[in-house]
Amino acid sequence: MFGRLDLGIDLGTANTLVYVRGKGIVINEPSVIAINGDNNEIIKVGAEAKKMIGKTPSFIQAIRPLKDGVIADYEVALAMLMYFISRAQESFSFFRPRVVIGVPVGVTEVESRALLRAGKEAGAKKVFLIEEPMATALGAGLPVEDPQGNMVIDIGGGTTETAVISLGSIVTWSSIRIAGDEFDEAIIQYVREVYRVTIGVRTSERIKIEIGNVYPLKEFDELQTDIVGIELSSGLPKKLALTGGEIREAIRPTAMQIVEAVKSTLEKTPPELVADITEKGIIIAGGGSLLRGMAQLISKETGIEVHGAEDPMMCVAKGAGMVLDKMDILARLKSVE
Numbered sequence: 001m002f003g004r005l006d007l008g009i010d011l012g013t014a015n016t017l018v019y020v021r022g023k024g025i026v027i028n029e030p031s032v033i034a035i036n037g038d039n040n041e042i043i044k045v046g047a048e049a050k051k052m053i054g055k056t057p058s059f060i061q062a063i064r065p066l067k068d069g070v071i072a073d074y075e076v077a078l079a080m081l082m083y084f085i086s087r088a089q090e091s092f093s094f095f096r097p098r099v100v101i102g103v104p105v106g107v108t109e110v111e112s113r114a115l116l117r118a119g120k121e122a123g124a125k126k127v128f129l130i131e132e133p134m135a136t137a138l139g140a141g142l143p144v145e146d147p148q149g150n151m152v153i154d155i156g157g158g159t160t161e162t163a164v165i166s167l168g169s170i171v172t173w174s175s176i177r178i179a180g181d182e183f184d185e186a187i188i189q190y191v192r193e194v195y196r197v198t199i200g201v202r203t204s205e206r207i208k209i210e211i212g213n214v215y216p217l218k219e220f221d222e223l224q225t226d227i228v229g230i231e232l233s234s235g236l237p238k239k240l241a242l243t244g245g246e247i248r249e250a251i252r253p254t255a256m257q258i259v260e261a262v263k264s265t266l267e268k269t270p271p272e273l274v275a276d277i278t279e280k281g282i283i284i285a286g287g288g289s290l291l292r293g294m295a296q297l298i299s300k301e302t303g304i305e306v307h308g309a310e311d312p313m314m315c316v317a318k319g320a321g322m323v324l325d326k327m328d329i330l331a332r333l334k335s336v337e
């Protein structure tokens, strides 16, 4: 495609995705950047940098510049954004792109301005910010412009956002800083308390993905995985076999906090919209929605059917790219030229 390039970007706490209109997702990498602390030189970005977490010599830092869905380290986030935008642009166009970036609902003015500025500094012609649940809903193919209730839950790495959308706007929402990372932390805590063994975040994330679950099913109880940690008493390596049943106990309290956020959003929602949602069901997306039993748990607790979105980790980037065709919604977004 030669000519104007439009990008939808999900600058997530855990993963950054870039969607090019007409092409699809062209970048899908962990939001991690490895920097040489001596001279601030970028060593690796994305998957290669993530592999270095917890394994770097002292002069290298592997940094996640986003925390809880927003920029925590501006300089590093900007460097990462510039790298990804230039990589996405490389193959398609010489023109400066229009860029739509997803942000958590309820971001502060300061956080919004930081992102708009970062987008401009990274070379965009125009930068728009879209609230992530709106992007999620668009990306999941929901009829967000219709006068009917659409409910989405996006469980990411740093934030869980729940929103009800009707007539192209968010009607009720909640955003909590509890999501995938919090499950990893709960597993680290559990292993330390029960086995007196220390493990790192890469290991706890692997445990979560391999055997994590939040709904009591026999098939989940029987899941099993082997790990290696460091025994607190001796400081020596220790092998452990963990089961799905015990990991569920470890992470269920975290899952219940997500359920409470969903319930609180429903309680604030006008009855006509709740009626629509009850009829159509709730859509869940984000990497955290892949946790075994998550849909069943939310469904049981709310009494409403819950469906997983197609490509749940790509909805935000896709929806951010798609909004450029939706003039009514686009006109209401924060932007900078």
Ligand SMILES: Nc1ncnc2c1ncn2[C@@H]1O[C@H](COP(=O)(O)OP(=O)(O)OP(=O)(O)O)[C@@H](O)[C@H]1O
Residues within 6 Å of the ligand: 010, 011, 012, 013, 014, 015, 016, 068, 069, 070, 155, 156, 157, 158, 159, 160, 179, 180, 181, 205, 208, 209, 212, 285, 286, 287, 288, 289, 290, 291, 292, 312, 313
């Ligand atoms: N199969 C899986 N089971 C459970 N969790 C998973 C699975 N795959 C990915 N995750 C988790 O999903 C999270 C990342 O999801 P996602 O990419 O949607 O987050 P993000 O958009 O970067 O974060 P945020 O939206 O909070 O800024 C991580 O915590 C990761 O461990």
Ligand SMILES: [Mg+2]
Residues within 6 Å of the ligand: 010, 012, 013, 132, 154, 156, 157, 286, 316
């Ligand atoms: Mg996200």
